Amino acid sequence: MSRLEFNALELINGVRIRGGISEGEFLIILGRNGSGKSLFLKTLAGLIPARSGSVMLDGAPLSEALLKRRKAGLVGLFSYVPQSFQTGFPLTVRETVILGRARGVFGRRGHSERSNARAAGGSSGDACAENDVDSILKRLGIWHLRDSYTDRISGGELALVSLARALMQGGRFLVLDEPEANLDVSKKAEFYRLIRGLMRTDRGCGQICEYVDDDGENSVDNTVKPVNNIVDKNADKGKESLPGIVFVTHDPLFALNLGDYPGFIGAFLRNGEFREFPARELTAGILEGIYATPAEIRVSDTGIRYPVFSELLGSLA
Secondary structure (H helix, E strand, O other): OOEEEEEEEEOOOOOEEEEEEEOOOEEEEEOOOOOOHHHHHHHHOOOOOOOEEEEEEOOEEHHHHHHHHHHOOOOOOEEEEOOOOOOOOOOEHHHHHHHHHOOOOOOOOOHHHHHHHHHOOOOOOHHHHHHHHHHHHHHOOOHHHOOOEHHHOOHHHHHHHHHHHHHHHOOOEEEEEOOOOOOOHHHHHHHHHHHHHOOOOOOOOOOOOOOOOOOOOOOOOOOOOOOOOOOOOOOEOOEOOOOEEEEEOOOOHHHHOOOOOOEEEEEEOOOOOEEEEEHHHOOHHHHHHHHOOOEEEEEOOOOOEEEEEHHHHHOOO
């Protein structure tokens, strides 16, 4: 099981990050606009240099660990879902998602991946990739859009396409940079269910490709099918662990309701400090420290915790 550690990582805005995340855990990043949330993700990905400190993967500097993984032909470390997603040129939904299997800056398709794909019965993995795309699209409820061009679907649908392509990347850590920010209420609820569902099952068996039939193609299936046919050499006896999920969001609702999930909060506080702590310790006082406005946490009749910000309510009075 891989683990990322942030050792006094100083961002270019001066904020120091201390903490970490292992596979199978949530790290929910909360903070105001301009506090450093997206800057942290870009520093983690190596797109922006840090002032000082380091990111470690299993005790080794991240840059060295990534180089070793690439030389060994291992699956990429990060799968990334951006705030806004554009393909840059016309592609169908299916074509866009399958491109996730083509490794870019976060990894490459290596020897072990090709070998596992051939063992699964595909020609250099082509058959497995095709089946994986079909399974992911049906799982996310967008199978009916498979032949639609991405410039002709809604923003909410495009956010799910972006998530689908990230799942095709098969990284050990799924990084989400506010992808739900522009979704309506129903789509946001759907997105939250999907993200929670990723922590409930295996990510794949590495031995077979499962094809899902067309029944219920327009419904969201929260039962995760084996969709990633890549086996990391570090995985225990071929069984893959669950991904670590780094989720940057403006909405603390998700963070307040992790329940029995292994989750942590990374809070960019208004005083310029960063704190990481167990999700169960997220309080109204901490929310006030993040958003610089009085807050309280209420509980619905169904047991859902939700935040109330008095300044927001006062603006409507």
